[in-house]
Amino acid sequence: MLSRTAAELKPGENAIISGFNSDFIYLKLMEMGCLPGETIRLNFTAPLGDPISYDIAGYNLSLRKSEAACILLQS
Amino acid sequence: MSKNSVLKVALAGNPNSGKSSLFNQLTGLNQKVGNFPGVTVDKYTGQCRLPGGILVEITDLPGCYSLYPRSLDEQVVSNLLLNPEHPEYPDVVVIVADASNLKRNLFLFTQIHDLGVPVILALNMVDIAENKGISIKSAVLAKTLKVPVVNINGRTGSGLDLLKQQLADGVLPVSGVVTDVLLYAKKQIQFTRELLLCKSDYLAYLINQQLDVLNFIDPVKKAQIKSFLEKEGIDKEKWQSRETTDRYSFIHKLTTQCIEQNHTTGKDLTKSIDKIFTHKIFGYIIFAALLFMVFQAIFTWAIAPMDWIDLRFSQLSAFTAAQLPEGVLNNLLSEGILPGVAGVVIFIPQIAILFAFISILEETGYMARVVFLMDRILRPFGLNGRSVVPLVSGVACAIPAIMATRSIGNWRERLITIFVTPLMSCSARLPVYTILISLMIPDIYLWGILGIQGLTLLAMYALGLCMAILSAWIMSKLVHTGEKSIFIMELPTYKMPRWKNVGYTMYEKSSTFVIEAGKIILAISIILWVLASYGPGDKMHQAEEIVAEQLAIQNRPMDNFDAEVAAFRLENSYAGIFGKSIEPAIAPLGFDWKIGIALITSFAAREVFVGTMATIYSIESGDDDRGTIRSRMREDKDSETGKPRYTIPVSLSLLIFYAFALQCMSTIAVVYRETKGWKWPLIQLLYLTLLAYGSSLLVFQTLNSFY
Structure with missing residues (x-):
């Protein structure tokens, strides 16, 4: 089964990052504190469902849906 | 250190870490904006005196999250800190860290630390952290990191004397490294370190990583490094990913020792405000209302000072014409130069007011929400959420607006934004619009309140905006680069604006405009x-x-x-x-x-x-x-x-x-x-x-x- 990505979280839902499925953007995401093992929580989405605001590493990070879809979650 | 020498200090830190507040507190109006050699990013420098009379020259570096740049602004930081030969290379780097968000802020700290330059860690916003239930044992932090740690408050200025004292006492070079990059690519690092005589392994490692974007390396040596890397194997991504993981695991261990997280009953104000400001409907209504208010203010508040400037300059022209002996010089001055200068100076009130508002919106953290709200809407037109600031600024003047595009990391999106910004109706068009509209449209009011002339004026602004969006769309079909568009943006917590910073921004933007536009006009x-x-x-x-x-x-x-x-x-x-x-x-x-x-x-x-x-x-x-x-x-x-x-x-x-x-x-x-x-x-x-x-x-x- 394919694992879920951060883009599929529901508002208020928590999950733990397991890895990434992109070879480009993950370095930037890691620098910003999105590391495997960290808890990520979806805060709210912009009106058109994109971008999305997350709680990660103690602050508020916003990502485009396509960027969030690179973050894999533990099931 | 002798009394006459100048100590060079650079301020580094994440965006929103309160770095600029600290800079303003340290230097006051004793600052100037210049350019970093070879790039167009503004360089803010200022001076201050330490106890004992030592003069310090402080450079405020653009905010960045790591030494791997992703925009023009950020590139400045690595081009300076990776080049000890740089004339501005600091004697000490003060790294400002937001204490309420320490983990991510420490990431940049560990990178700069490993470069081998003397550093001071300035913990800012300790009060906000305490409100969030976070208490930091800075003594433990200092002991573990083996660097001076100073608690400061960029808003009130408290702790600044401690920071100054620390600078006056002198800062020793760091000993040891947080992350030993030799483990990833030993041969490659040693080769570059010996060739360029780098003072640390990490410096040599970062030069290997960013060889293509660094502008200060001798081309012959660059080629040598390149061929060595190709021979020995090069896996930049893997190295960077290992480095990031290693740094964060160090930070993780460190923070478990020196951070105490207590439970708080206080409500998260930022979350409550965001419920309204990023609401599906109210979010846009609030944004539109704010924009309307800003324009209203630009046009009504600026009228009196603009008339005053107009009057003074025409008086000055008349005075010059009367006082100087008649002749070419007199005419040139009173009919050519003075009206030309007046044409620039007259826009200062509007630009100052606009930038006061933009700076308030940025200071409070609201601008990041606008970027968040607009990104999806602007994306199909080849723009980025970050294009909003230049487009809004373009209503006052395209010059500062185009300079504001530097925060857009993606070259294509930045270029498209620069390309269409002049279509936003700037304040210079206003006198032309006013006169032509009054010539063409009768001064009639609909339902007694809505003036048709005013509506036409509004329509002209809307026309400019629509054409800008349409042109962006056309550009996006024609201009292609392989570069990927990245959004990844921090939504900072809401804060009260610091009026001093607003004042500095107004002053600085207006003077930049006068100098930039003035020369040409x-x-x-x-x-x-x-x-x-x-x-x-x-x-x-x-x-x-x-x-x-x-x-x-x-x-x-x-x-x-x-x-x-x-x-x-x-x-x-x-x-x-x-x-x-x-x-x-x-x-x-x-x-x-x-x-x-x-x-x-x-x-x-x-x-x-x-x-x-x-x-x-x-x-x-x-x-x-x-x-x-x-x-x-x-x-x-x-x-x-x-x-x-x-x-x-x-x-x-x-x-x-x-x-x-x-x-x-x-x-x-x-x-x-x-x-x-x-x-x-x-x-x-x-x-x-x-x-x-x-x-x-x-x-x-x-x-x-x-x-």
Whole structure:
């Protein structure tokens, strides 16, 4: 089964990052504190469902849906 | 350290870490904006004195999250910190960290630490952290990291004396590293370190990582490194990913020792505010309302100071004209240079007010929400959420707006934003709009409150915006780069604006504008003055006799003689001849040679239109210039048909032309500077001229067939 990505979280839902499925953007995401093992929580989405605001590493990070879809979650 | 030497200190830190507040607190108004050599990113430097009298030169580096740059702003940081030969290379780096968000802030700290430069960790916003239930044992932090740690408050200035004392006492070079990068690529690092005599392994490692974007490395050595890397194997991504993981696991261990997280009962204010500000409907309503309020303020609050500046400058011109001996210098000064300078200075109030608002919106953290709200909407047009700030700023002036595009990391999106920003109706168009609208649209109110003239003005702004969006869409279809667009943006917590910072931004942006635009407008106004004051043949010299003769023949009174002479001179000057020579080209738009002169003179700056019209319609300067020009223009008849010259099709065509045309030398110059070449300013000039010409042609020909 394919694992879920951060883009599929529901508002208020928590999950733990397991890895990434992109070879480009993950370095930037890691620098910003999105590391495997960290808890990520979806805060709210912009009106058109994109971008999305997350709680990660103690602050508020916003990502485009396509960027969030690179973050894999533990099931 | 001797008393006379200057200590060079750089401030580094994440965006929103309060770095600029600290900078303002340390330097006060004792700061200046310059350029980093070779790049166009603003460099903020300032001075302060330490206890003991040592002078410190402080450089405020652009905010960044890591030493791997992702925008032009951030590239400055690595180009400075990776180059110990750089003239600005700091003796000490003060790394400002937001204590309420320590983990991510420490990431940059560990990188700079490992470069081997002496560092001080300044913990900012400790009070906010405590409100969040986070208490930091800074003594443990200092002991583990083996660097000085100082608690500061960038808002109140507390802790600054400790920081200054620490700088005065001297900072030792760091010992050891947080992350040993030799483990990833030993041979490659040692090769570069020996070749370039780097002072740390991490420095050599980062040079290997960023070889292509670093601009200070000797090309021969660069090639040597490149071929060595290719031979020995190079896996930048893997190295960087290992480095990031290792750094964060160090930070994780560190913070478990030195951070205590207590539970708080306090409500998260930022989350509650975000429920409203990013709401599906209210979010946009609030944004629209705020924009409306800002524009309203720009136009109403700025009127009084603008009138005052206008008056002072015309008095100054009159004074100069009267005091200096008559002659070329007198005319050049009173008719060329002073009005030219006035044309720049008059926009200071609007620019200052606009930047006060933009700075408040940024300081409070609201601007990041606007970027968040607009990103999805702007994306299909090749723009980025971050394009909102330049587009909004463009309503005051395209110059600071285009400079504000530097925060857009993606070159394509930045270029498209630069390309379309001049279509936003800037404040220089306002006097032109005002006069043409009042000429064309009756002063009637709908339902007693909505003025039709005001609505038309609003429609002109909307037209500019729509054309900007449409042009962005066209550009996005034509310009392709392989570069991926990244959004990844922190949503900072809401904070009260720091009024000092707002004041500094207003001051700094206004002075940048005056200097940037002033230089060009000054030069152009001198050229225009020469073109408008001199002409071929004897007509210019004999103007007075010829006009007197004509008036006598036509049996007209002499009471407006000086003005008639001025008009005659303009008509026969080089500018007038140019105006007449372009008449065939602009006739299809409904314009005659008089408008032609105005188009030529306002190529340097649009607002010159009103002044040129005043001269052409031989109006002596008075207090109510615009009213008089309006009535003169209204009375002007077509010499062939005898009908009024400024019909609705003509006025509308002119209005559209001014809305789209790139009549601003300063914008061309700033685009040249920002895109580092003539290619884009010339394409932009060509596109906007064709767009203006085509639209005016369409409007005039369509309407005129009905009229």
